[in-house]
Amino acid sequence: MSDAGGATTRRRGRPPRTESAGTRDRILTTAREEFSERGYEKTSVRGIAKAAGVDPALVHHYFGTKEQVFAAAVEVAFAPALEAPGAIADGPLAGVGERLTRFILGVWENPATRTPLLAILRSAVNNETAAAVFRRLIADQVLHRVAAQLDPPDAELRVELAAAQLVGCAMLRYVVKVEPLASADAEQIVARLAPVVQGHLTGP
Amino acid sequence: MSDAGGATTRRRGRPPRTESAGTRDRILTTAREEFSERGYEKTSVRGIAKAAGVDPALVHHYFGTKEQVFAAAVEVAFAPALEAPGAIADGPLAGVGERLTRFILGVWENPATRTPLLAILRSAVNNETAAAVFRRLIADQVLHRVAAQLDPPDAELRVELAAAQLVGCAMLRYVVKVEPLASADAEQIVARLAPVVQGHLTGP
Known part of the structure; x- marks a missing residue:
């Protein structure tokens, strides 16, 4: 438990950068796994600390409350999405619907990003606090x-209705797995959804 | 426990219609409440029986397995939706998008139907068996x-992508509660979504 002891001693200072980054990342990876497996309600800071092999005080030191640990874990899962809006919104406005549709299908098709997304979706559907974290992140960042x-003037509502089309598609295709949507070719879905997303964003 | 005793005696016959209907309905209402409060995984046939004041054997007698009790509870929650497809699909095809959009927003705006819908959504997102029940019901019935x-030829995919728009809107408006969508006027949403749903169903 040298990490925990060290953190306690240095509580008000910053741990050396290299140790800090390694331990912090390990806690975050563990937190993401715990939230994925157990959902928001059944995950505790104590359980995350135990699984990461550190003292609970160290988790609090780096992240604060359970809600803040969850927010940090979600933010990492969303990192590609958080970098993407610039890239998606840049370029010709006429292609924004297709770029956004391809991006969202891409993160759901990739098992590495699908797992944390599913965890976030499950937590948000089941718990009001987790929903609030998800809501703030999506609203502020994306x-x-x-x-x-x-x-x-109704740009935000338009973006949300475009997002609704893509969120609903992800729900039915990857979570509920309704056929023929679940097995449909991704390109066929892009062909149908890109104009709809485009219409929401830039249509009349 | 006279219900339970009576049912055991008459196990292979049908209980008299009036007692049957009353007890069956009570079990179903209780089951819906239990699934709503606890979710699919934490709900048991024993727990439903206890809350309804009957013997677990009677729950099995009327409905079968826990999965079948869940399917029956979901079917009741969806009863308006199950009667609706006829009414929605009847009438001029040009108005089907608006009729479907109004219907779905209507069941989510109404607290009496919103609660069981939320319960179903939560169970389906969290549990594979519940998702399968939901999937079969939605696919076969709606x-x-x-x-x-x-x-x-791609009519089913079109219906599912239309449903995706409405499911995603329900998720963001009623579950995650993203603003401004959560507080937007229902008529404003109908005005934006009805043409999209119509396009999915009958567009090019």
């Missing part, structure tokens, strides 16, 4: 940034 | 019946 690239 | 009214 929706507002895409909406800022658009013109109309 | 999607195929609406698709049967349409022409194109």
